Structure formats: structure tokens, C-alpha cells
Amino acid sequence: MANKKRITIKDIANELNISPAAVSKAMHNDSRISDKTKRAVKRVAKELDYQPNHLASALRKGKSNLVGVIVPKTNSNFFSSVIESMENVLNKAGYNIIITQSNESFEKECKNIDTLLFTQVDGIIASMANETVDLSHYEKIKSKGIPLVLFDRGENDLNVDYVGINDYDSSHVIVKHLVEKGCKRIAHIGGYRRTRIFNNRIRGYVDALKKHNLPIDNGLIIESSLTLEDGRREMQNLLNLQNRPDAVYVASDYAALGALQVLNENKINVPDSIRLIGFGNEPFTSLVSPSITSIAQHSKEIGRIAAETFLQHATKDILKQSLNKIILDAELIVRDSSK
Amino acid sequence: MANKKRITIKDIANELNISPAAVSKAMHNDSRISDKTKRAVKRVAKELDYQPNHLASALRKGKSNLVGVIVPKTNSNFFSSVIESMENVLNKAGYNIIITQSNESFEKECKNIDTLLFTQVDGIIASMANETVDLSHYEKIKSKGIPLVLFDRGENDLNVDYVGINDYDSSHVIVKHLVEKGCKRIAHIGGYRRTRIFNNRIRGYVDALKKHNLPIDNGLIIESSLTLEDGRREMQNLLNLQNRPDAVYVASDYAALGALQVLNENKINVPDSIRLIGFGNEPFTSLVSPSITSIAQHSKEIGRIAAETFLQHATKDILKQSLNKIILDAELIVRDSSK
DNA sequence: TATATTTGCTTAATCGATTAAGCAAATATA
DNA sequence: TATATTTGCTTAATCGATTAAGCAAATATA
Numbered sequence: 001m002a003n004k005k006r007i008t009i010k011d012i013a014n015e016l017n018i019s020p021a022a023v024s025k026a027m028h029n030d031s032r033i034s035d036k037t038k039r040a041v042k043r044v045a046k047e048l049d050y051q052p053n054h055l056a057s058a059l060r061k062g063k064s065n066l067v068g069v070i071v072p073k074t075n076s077n078f079f080s081s082v083i084e085s086m087e088n089v090l091n092k093a094g095y096n097i098i099i100t101q102s103n104e105s106f107e108k109e110c111k112n113i114d115t116l117l118f119t120q121v122d123g124i125i126a127s128m129a130n131e132t133v134d135l136s137h138y139e140k141i142k143s144k145g146i147p148l149v150l151f152d153r154g155e156n157d158l159n160v161d162y163v164g165i166n167d168y169d170s171s172h173v174i175v176k177h178l179v180e181k182g183c184k185r186i187a188h189i190g191g192y193r194r195t196r197i198f199n200n201r202i203r204g205y206v207d208a209l210k211k212h213n214l215p216i217d218n219g220l221i222i223e224s225s226l227t228l229e230d231g232r233r234e235m236q237n238l239l240n241l242q243n244r245p246d247a248v249y250v251a252s253d254y255a256a257l258g259a260l261q262v263l264n265e266n267k268i269n270v271p272d273s274i275r276l277i278g279f280g281n282e283p284f285t286s287l288v289s290p291s292i293t294s295i296a297q298h299s300k301e302i303g304r305i306a307a308e309t310f311l312q313h314a315t316k317d318i319l320k321q322s323l324n325k326i327i328l329d330a331e332l333i334v335r336d337s338s339k
Numbered sequence: 340m341a342n343k344k345r346i347t348i349k350d351i352a353n354e355l356n357i358s359p360a361a362v363s364k365a366m367h368n369d370s371r372i373s374d375k376t377k378r379a380v381k382r383v384a385k386e387l388d389y390q391p392n393h394l395a396s397a398l399r400k401g402k403s404n405l406v407g408v409i410v411p412k413t414n415s416n417f418f419s420s421v422i423e424s425m426e427n428v429l430n431k432a433g434y435n436i437i438i439t440q441s442n443e444s445f446e447k448e449c450k451n452i453d454t455l456l457f458t459q460v461d462g463i464i465a466s467m468a469n470e471t472v473d474l475s476h477y478e479k480i481k482s483k484g485i486p487l488v489l490f491d492r493g494e495n496d497l498n499v500d501y502v503g504i505n506d507y508d509s510s511h512v513i514v515k516h517l518v519e520k521g522c523k524r525i526a527h528i529g530g531y532r533r534t535r536i537f538n539n540r541i542r543g544y545v546d547a548l549k550k551h552n553l554p555i556d557n558g559l560i561i562e563s564s565l566t567l568e569d570g571r572r573e574m575q576n577l578l579n580l581q582n583r584p585d586a587v588y589v590a591s592d593y594a595a596l597g598a599l600q601v602l603n604e605n606k607i608n609v610p611d612s613i614r615l616i617g618f619g620n621e622p623f624t625s626l627v628s629p630s631i632t633s634i635a636q637h638s639k640e641i642g643r644i645a646a647e648t649f650l651q652h653a654t655k656d657i658l659k660q661s662l663n664k665i666i667l668d669a670e671l672i673v674r675d676s677s678k
Numbered sequence: 679t680a681t682a683t684t685t686g687c688t689t690a691a692t693c694g695a696t697t698a699a700g701c702a703a704a705t706a707t708a
Numbered sequence: 709t710a711t712a713t714t715t716g717c718t719t720a721a722t723c724g725a726t727t728a729a730g731c732a733a734a735t736a737t738a
Contacts, residue, residue: 008693018718019719020695021717021720028696032717034716055398058695059395059398059725064394066437074422075414079413080412080413081414084440087439098435099437103423111430118391119405257626284623288626289603347723348725349724360689363725367726371687373685376686391725392725395724398694398723398725399726681736683734684734684735684736687730687733689728689731690727691726691729693724698720699720700718700720701719703714704716705713706712707711
């Protein structure tokens with residue numbers, strides 16, 4: 001077998017006739033080790049292709065330098081981009097990330113948390129599954145004293161750090177845009193109110209309608225899981241109404257895409273007959289025809305801030321910590337579907 | 340701070356007045372421990388909410404139960420689905436996965452490999468970045484005796500296990516389909532030949548043309564990175580030709596989407612004037628208009644087989660190992676763009 | 679009944695790196 | 709010159725779990 005014996009600090013110590021402890025300190029630039037010894041140690045380490053045993057130091061130091069990340073699914077541009085940005089920040093600080101997918105399942109999310117705790121991650125950064133209502137698993141993380149940062153789908157009363165965009169204001173921006181285009185009956189295909197971000201979008205939508213003196217029609221407010229199929233079904237339902245809406249604000253690009261399909265299939269002109277707005281600014285929104293107006297969520301920023309927030313917890317001592325709730329302003333990207 | 344002292348086997352041992360060694364063995368159902376003791380140990384473990392220290396056992400046993408996964412980017416349905424399927428298989432076998440993205444960058448891929456080796460993964464499952472030509476980093480993994488399994492973008496001469504689809508045959512299926520529809524000038528927007536799978540697609544395309552007695556026109560064979568922008572640019576170039584093609588086979592759905600945009604913008608009827616076929620069966624292929632004919636790659640299968648191949652390496656002893664090269668048949672999903 | 683085997687544990691070493699404590703030599707200070 | 713401090717290392721314990729070796733008691737076998 002190709003597997004040669006692993007080089008340890010002991011091998012370096014033997015080579016130089018010093019103690020393993022001195023080698024360890026030299027590698028970490030301890031001030032009580034002479035420059036001469038440090039140089040010798042580093043030279044020999046290089047010569048022997050020494051790779052520190054991460055498990056041993058993790059065990060001794062009580063930290064793994066791993067951060068667990070939980071997302072509903074990596075296959076959206078939003079999440080993969082958030083992750084990429086987190087990775088950049090955390091790698092620089094010497095951390096690696098373990099990415100897990102909940103597939104929008106509460107059960108899978110619980111399993112992922114157990115797995116991450118078992119793997120002894122130094123912290124967890126998560127965005128919740130659609131199904132998640134019971135937060136006791138997150139309480140478990142907190143009770144173990146492991147830093148927890150939530151982002152996007154995660155605002156709640158857990159009293160942990162959170163990074164996300166201003167959903168309430170986003171709805172205002174969307175409604176304002178549609179009103180300016182002359183829309184009077186704006187429907188909202190939203191997520192479930194139990195998830196804070198979706199509740200905020202609904203609240204923002206309702207308040208914005210009031211602000212513009214438009215009537216609230218509960219038949220035009222729909223809660224769903226926001227999958228593509230949900231978008232199709234709910235759009236079809238809206239089309240079956242006596243009094244059709246003249247605009248639909250969908251709280252997810254995937255569902256918006258489903259809605260668009262139904263509109264196209266029914267030869268309903270978008271935007272002339274019905275204006276359509278999605279949420280998330282997934283790349284396909286600019287690719288379909290007509291292209292879909294959407295809200296950009298600053299995924300890179302969210303990832304960076306979430307990672308930095310974790311690092312604050314990891315480095316600073318407990319006493320200095322304050323709760324961070326960072327809400328970024330979102331941006332409306334206007335495309336053909338609402339022009 | 341909320342962090343209570345961690346429960347160790349020592350605590351359980353004290354509780355029961357037995358040795359930590361007995362506890363360890365009881366937890367692992369060692370045959371030399373009495374049922375009575377096993378039951379007692381498990382009861383106390385539960386009572387104290389004992390969580391084994393993964394780092395300690397990993398250090399002692401010399402394995403981390405972590406598998407590193409490297410993909411170009413998780414935001415395609417193909418890769419996220421492959422990963423999901425790997426995760427299922429590996430979790431069941433007691434492994435966790437660390438997912439890393441190369442973002443199609445060779446440099447990032449090298450970094451990821453170093454990171455994974457440092458984290459002491461028990462194996463690496465990878466699909467290469469577009470940029471990757473130099474394979475010395477993969478040699479490094481092999482030389483450390485760490486199991487390596489490649490999938491999709493990874494067939495090569497490294498002499499490691501590989502799981503992928505039959506790219507050569509897929510091209511044959513595509514060309515046959517187009518010929519049956521009456522196409523005579525079939526262009527191919529492909530990847531770079533240096534990547535084996537793309538070379539195989541090009542070879543299959545050329546051989547299939549020959550088989551159907553169609554002339555080979557090198558002006559219709561294009562190599563690119565297959566991004567959406569590449570698809571747009573190359574489609575535009577094809578439209579500028581004196582003698583336009585009547586069909587375009589694009590080796591990636593993203594590039595095919597770019598091509599479709601250009602065709603739509605130029606009011607060229609797809610499929611009547613030009614037929615279009617993509618590769619990968621990304622969800623959006625069925626969502627755009629017209630929907631894009633594509634090749635389904637059996638992502639779940641690929642993930643499952645790659646994971647199982649790793650497990651074979653991890654469990655069986657070195658002598659028994661044989662090289663696996665598993666090539667799955669791909670499937671043509673015919674949609675409007677080629678009907 | 680005498681010996682062999684099995685059962686059920688304990689003892690002690692180990693996986694590598696880290697770190698508190700300590701010691702001798704070198705240097706600084708009074 | 710005598711004492712205090714600093715420098716540069718070593719020694720030994722430690723992080724928890726695992727496991728080889730071993731031992732006494734219980735049981736099986738001749």
C-alpha cells in the first residue's frame with residue numbers, strides 16, 4: 001500500500017534532537033523559542049512534508065475548526081452563492097465548512113444538526129427548511145454553547161444572530177412599483193406565515209396596499225410552499241377568479257416561474273394583461289421570456305456577514321457578545337414581466 | 340456560559356464503578372461484556388446524554404469518518420442531486436461529507452484538496468473544474484493512500500475509480516435523433532477536448548455524422564467553457580455563417596439556454612428553422628420556451644455509485660481492490676426544441 | 679477431581695499535539 | 709559581585725476513546 005507512515009512532530013524532534021514540545025512551539029512561533037530553532041524546525045518540517053494532525057490538535061484544543069452549514073438545498077443560486085462567500089471568509093480564518101442539505105424536510109434538518117454536533121463543529125450557520133416550525137433542535141445547539149447564526153429563513157425568537165434582507169420593505173418596494181405601473185388588483189402568492197420572512201413579506205404587502213389606498217382582498221393572498229408546482233396551481237386558481245388580478249407578486253422565483261408558465265400557456269400577455277414579480281433574483285429570471293422582475297438578495301453579502309458573525313463568537317470572549325440582527329436592504333431588479 | 344462540561348465515558352464509568360474501557364466496549368457491543376453491563380452502560384449514557392467525542396475516536400482509530408466532495412459548483416441541479424444521493428449512502432455508513440466548490444477554478448480546486456487532506460478526510464469524491472489540466476494534485480491524494488473516486492468530469496488516465504455516463508454514445512443518440520428529424524447540417528457547441536467527457540462527446544458527434552454519411556465541417560465544431568455567455572456568443576457566430584446549421588447540439592444546458600436566447604431574439608423558429616439539443620437535463624430545460632431537448636444524466640445513480648465505490652475502498656482491504664469504471668447509459672429527453 | 683477454556687472485566691499504553699510547570703544557562707540589574 | 713530576570717528549552721500531563729495484554733472468577737471438559 002502506498003500509505004507511508006505519517007510524519008509527526010516527534011519525527012521532526014528526533015531529527016533535530018529537541019523535544020516534541022519545542023517543535024510544537026516553534027511551529028506556532030512561540031516567543032520563547034529561538035529564531036534559530038524555529039528556522040530549523042520549519043526547514044525539517046518542509047523537508048519531511050510534515051502535515052499537522054488536525055484531529056490531535058482539535059482534540060487537545062477542544063475545537064475542530066469546522067463550521068456546519070445547513071441550507072434547504074444547494075441547487076439555488078442564492079444558497080450556493082451564500083455558501084461560496086462564507087467559505088471565502090471562513091477559510092481565511094482557518095475554518096472549513098461542512099455543508100448539509102435539509103431538502104426542506106424538518107426531519108432531515110434535525111438529523112443534520114445531530115450529525116454536525118457529533119462531528120464537533122465549532123459553530124453552525126443555518127437557513128431553515130420550509131417545514132420547520134418546532135425550534136427545539138436549534139435550542140439544543142444553543143444549550144450546548146455552540147455559536148449559532150441564522151440567515152435568510154431564520155428570523156425568529158430564538159435570540160440568536162440573524163442575517164437577512166428586509167422582507168417587509170421589499171414588499172413595499174414591489175407594491176409601489178406595481179402601483180406606479182397602474183396596477184389596482186395585486187395578488188400575492190406567498191410562503192407560509194409561520195416562517196417569519198414570509199410573514200414579513202405578507203405584512204409588507206398588506207401595509208403597502210393600505211398605504212396606496214388599495215382594498216385588501218383575502219382571496220388574493222395565498223400561502224404555499226412556493227415550489228414551481230405551487231406557482232402553477234395558484235396562478236391557475238387566480239385565473240379562474242371572476243375578477244382576475246392585474247398583477248401577481250410571488251414570494252419566490254421558482255413559484256413565479258410556474259406562474260409565468262401558466263400565463264404563457266393561457267396566452268395571457270405579460271406584462272400587459274398581468275404583471276408578474278418574483279423574489280430572489282435567480283439567474284433564470286433573466287433567461288425566461290418574458291424575463292421576470294425580481295428582488296436581489298445580496299447573497300454574497302449575507303454569506304460574508306453570517307461568516308463574520310460566527311467568527312466574532314468564536315474569537316471574542318462570551319462576555320463581550322451582543323446579539324446581531326443584520327437586515328440588508330434588498331433591490332428590485334425590473335425586467336420585462338412588469339415593464 | 341451555557342456550556343456544561345462534556346460527558347465522557349469516564350463519567351459513565353464512575354457512575355457504574357467500572358472502568359472506562361468496559362464502557363467503551365459495552366457501547367460497541369463487545370462480546371466479552373455481559374448483557375447486564377451493556378444495558379447498564381447504555382441506560383446511564385442516555386441518562387447523562389452522552390455524546391461520544393468524535394475527535395478522540397477518530398484520532399485513536401486513525402480515521403475521521405469524513406469524506407470530502409469537490410464539485411465545480413453546487414448550484415446546478417445535477418451536482419446538488421449527486422451530492423444528495425451520496426450523502427444518503429454515506430450517512431447510512433456512518434460517514435459525513437464535506438462539500439467544497441472549485442468554482443471551475445484550478446487554483447481553488449488545489450486549495451480544496453489541500454484543505455480536505457488537512458481535515459483528514461477518509462476519502463475524496465470529485466468532479467473536476469473546467470480549467471483543470473494538470474492532475475498532480477490528484478496524484479498527491481493517491482500517493483497518500485487516500486481513496487479517490489471521480490465522477491462526471493473526471494475520466495482520465497489517473498487510474499482511479501470513475502463513475503459517469505456514456506458521453507460517446509449520448510452523442511450518437513443525439514445525432515440519430517436529429518437526422519431522423521431531417522437535419523443535415525448539425526453544429527456542435529462543445530467543451531474543451533482536454534476534458535475527457537467533452538472529447539468523448541465530440542468524438543461521438545463526429546463518428547455519428549460519419550455513420551449517417553454526413554460531411555464533417557470543422558467550422559461547426561466549437562470548443563468553449565460552455566457557460567451561458569459562451570452559448571450566446573457561439574450561437575451568434577453560427578448565425579453569422581453563410582451556410583447556417585439546421586441543428587445545434589450543445590454539450591451543456593446552460594450554453595444551450597444561451598443559444599436559445601439568441602435564437603429567440605433573432606426570431607428564428609426553434610425547432611422549425613434550427614433544432615436545438617442541450618445536455619444535462621437541468622430543470623430549466625423544461626421551463627423555457629420552447630422547452631429544450633436534453634440528455635438525462637442519472638444524477639442520483641451517479642451519486643449512489645460513487646459513494647458505494649468509496650465505501651468499497653474504505654471497508655475492503657487493499658488487496659481485494661479492483662478498479663471500477665462505471666459508465667451509465669444516458670437518456671434523451673425529447674422536448675419542443677427538437678420536435 | 680484436575681485441568682482447560684470461557685467470561686467479564688481491569689490495567690496500561692496509545693493516537694499526536696498542546697501546554698502548564700519547571701529548570702538551567704544566559705543576561706540584566708542593583 | 710550578588711541577585712533578579714529572561715531565554716530557551718524539557719518534562720510530564722492532558723484532550724477522550726480505543727485496544728492489546730492480562731488476570732481472576734466462572735464454567736466446561738476430560
